[in-house]
């Protein structure tokens with residue numbers, strides 16, 4: 306029997322009746338883009354994160370673009386971020402004509418190495434985007450301290466980390482604004498694309514609300530040039546249903562992560578390091594192994610899904626050749642891109658399957 310990296314059908318089956326009846330209500334109601342269902346979901350997310358405002362947009366990438374646009378990032382500006390993330394983090398900076406400046410990561414958490422940020426700040430630096438990679442919050446006290454001292458903004462890329470917390474505060478409430486993705490595979494995922502910007506800054510929220518809808522405060526009146534980036538009612542409804550379960554699902558992920566940690570104890574496999582003052586939500590369970598290719602082949606031969614996040618750090622992507630980074634420039638990210646592997650982890654994953662996966666991984670690293 307095969308075991309996928311993520312099983313969205315298992316999740317769907319567990320909430321099928323609730324989901325289907327609420328989806329039908331939307332279909333019959335005839336309000337499909339923005340509207341009350343989106344507003345309801347925005348309020349629920351704002352409450353959940355402990356912030357004042359939430360603005361639903363088309364996807365996580367747009368959430369980043371709109372947040373950066375709203376704080377005034379544009380051509381000639383620099384924005385500091387991690388090279389060990391999905392491409393969209395840096396792409397959103399480039400989309401606005403600004404330049405991503407990559408800072409290496411911490412070898413244990415894979416999050417921004419905060420002691421390396423200050424050396425990269427220049428007179429052009431406008432913001433920093435800490436990414437809560439794989440579901441673990443970045444070291445936000447240090448990021449905010451640096452940002453305050455240098456007068457730059459902090460935009461959290463919380464796309465992989467909904468529900469995670471840092472010193473008891475939810476991600477989303479830790480910077481000037483934060484961005485979520487509701488891509489189907491995320492811990493809170495829709496049946497299509499979706500995203501959200503959250504903030505407690507009213508001016509920023511108002512501006513993002515304008516930007517997402519052609520800069521239009523009133524139909525056919527446009528106060529600025531914006532985007533078409535709206536959340537739709539079907540996604541908002543599906544996500545509102547799933548939000549009722551997110552804490553249970555995240556807790557199940559955390560329990561399963563701890564079980565894997567136990568299964569891998571005493572081996573050469575490096576398991577995720579969860580910092581004492583955070584709650585990690587294990588969007589992905591990442592192991593570090595010396596002979597990754599062998600582990601990948603063994604898992605695949607046995608019908609077990611796995612994935613490499615990310616095989617090429619962003620500073621070495623072809624799209625960023627003109628930025629002039631060279632191999633060896635950000636060595637921790639580069640090592641991580643060669644050695645890390647995601648193995649199946651989702652709330653419905655069974656104990657027997659986890660034992661089987663762990664046995665295969667352990668066997669593959671023996672030589």
Ligand SMILES: Cc1ncc(COP(=O)(O)O)c(C=O)c1O
Nearest residue numbers: 364365366391393394464486488
């Ligand atoms: C860290 C990170 N940032 C940004 C994004 C972009 O989100 P989306 O795919 O919804 O545009 C994603 C997810 O795909 C992500 O994982």
